[in-house]
Amino acid sequence: MVDEATRKELAVEHCRRVNEGDLDGLLKLYDEAVRFEDPVGSGWRVGHAAFRAHAGAAVAGRVHEDYGEPVASQDGLHAAVPVTATMDYLPNGPFLAQYGVVQPPVDPARARMRVRYVMVVKVGPSGLIEEMRAFWGRSDITVLAPGQD
Amino acid sequence: MVDEATRKELAVEHCRRVNEGDLDGLLKLYDEAVRFEDPVGSGWRVGHAAFRAHAGAAVAGRVHEDYGEPVASQDGLHAAVPVTATMDYLPNGPFLAQYGVVQPPVDPARARMRVRYVMVVKVGPSGLIEEMRAFWGRSDITVLAPGQD
Numbered sequence: 376m377v378d379e380a381t382r383k384e385l386a387v388e389h390c391r392r393v394n395e396g397d398l399d400g401l402l403k404l405y406d407e408a409v410r411f412e413d414p415v416g417s418g419w420r421v422g423h424a425a426f427r428a429h430a431g432a433a434v435a436g437r438v439h440e441d442y443g444e445p446v447a448s449q450d451g452l453h454a455a456v457p458v459t460a461t462m463d464y465l466p467n468g469p470f471l472a473q474y475g476v477v478q479p480p481v482d483p484a485r486a487r488m489r490v491r492y493v494m495v496v497k498v499g500p501s502g503l504i505e506e507m508r509a510f511w512g513r514s515d516i517t518v519l520a521p522g523q524d
Numbered sequence: 525m526v527d528e529a530t531r532k533e534l535a536v537e538h539c540r541r542v543n544e545g546d547l548d549g550l551l552k553l554y555d556e557a558v559r560f561e562d563p564v565g566s567g568w569r570v571g572h573a574a575f576r577a578h579a580g581a582a583v584a585g586r587v588h589e590d591y592g593e594p595v596a597s598q599d600g601l602h603a604a605v606p607v608t609a610t611m612d613y614l615p616n617g618p619f620l621a622q623y624g625v626v627q628p629p630v631d632p633a634r635a636r637m638r639v640r641y642v643m644v645v646k647v648g649p650s651g652l653i654e655e656m657r658a659f660w661g662r663s664d665i666t667v668l669a670p671g672q673d
Contacts, residue, residue: 379661379662379663379664380663382661383663414597414598415597415598415599415602416597416598416599416600416601416602417598443592443606444606444640446606446640446641446642446659446660446661446664447659447660447661447662447663447664448563448564448565448659448660448661449563449564449565449566449625449660449661449662450564450565451565452565453564453565453659454659455604455642455659457592457593457595457606457642476598491593491595492595493595493604493606493642493644495642495644495659510595510596510597510602510603510604510644511595511596511597511598512528512531512595512596512597512598513528513596513598514528514529514532514596515528515595515596
């Protein structure tokens, strides 16, 4: 069982490594059999390769994550943190537009997107994240025109 | 399925009715068979009577909840909101102290407590909250001396 401070630190360290574009470092926080759902409702995906592809697209979009105060739980497993992530519309935007999650911008190459979400992580006895869920809906993502962010 | 805006509004309306001490109004947001776990790790409880007792103790402690921006999900079910709740040490504090969650204050009758948490609600097709989880750990609750809040 991992203590509360360590679980909360894992959640924010996740954001820091995303911001540094440190995909290898990010993967080191995750159990190889990690299950994740980002956003909640998109279906569970499993494992390091899937997570690398998922986070890699955000990093390719020069994502920056501002995180709020993390909280823990009393089951010895969870931590949660509110995050505001801002990233280029490309490469992820067209995929989201295809599913009607965002409206395509006039200038895709220069537009940015902002998404507010709550990340809930479940940390195993090994100290690695075994499960990650990101709660955000269509109403929590906005396409920003150039200069708007 | 309840739309995102309605689910987010339910989460913050929950906080507003708590602040008004409106227990009957609060219960109206909840399905009669609601399952809730507050804090996560304390075990699930079920039903209106259990929820009334739980929320009633907070209301008896003159709780005030400041809520942040709620977020939704893309499964048509969830919303999440970060909350900072401040309440009298009594009547809940001694119970928490008994389990080592807080240290008893010098002046229990005048002390307050502050807890930061993330509330995740699951809303059914009826528009009522069917499940509520409040993520907070021992490190997220502080006993405030008189005048500190």
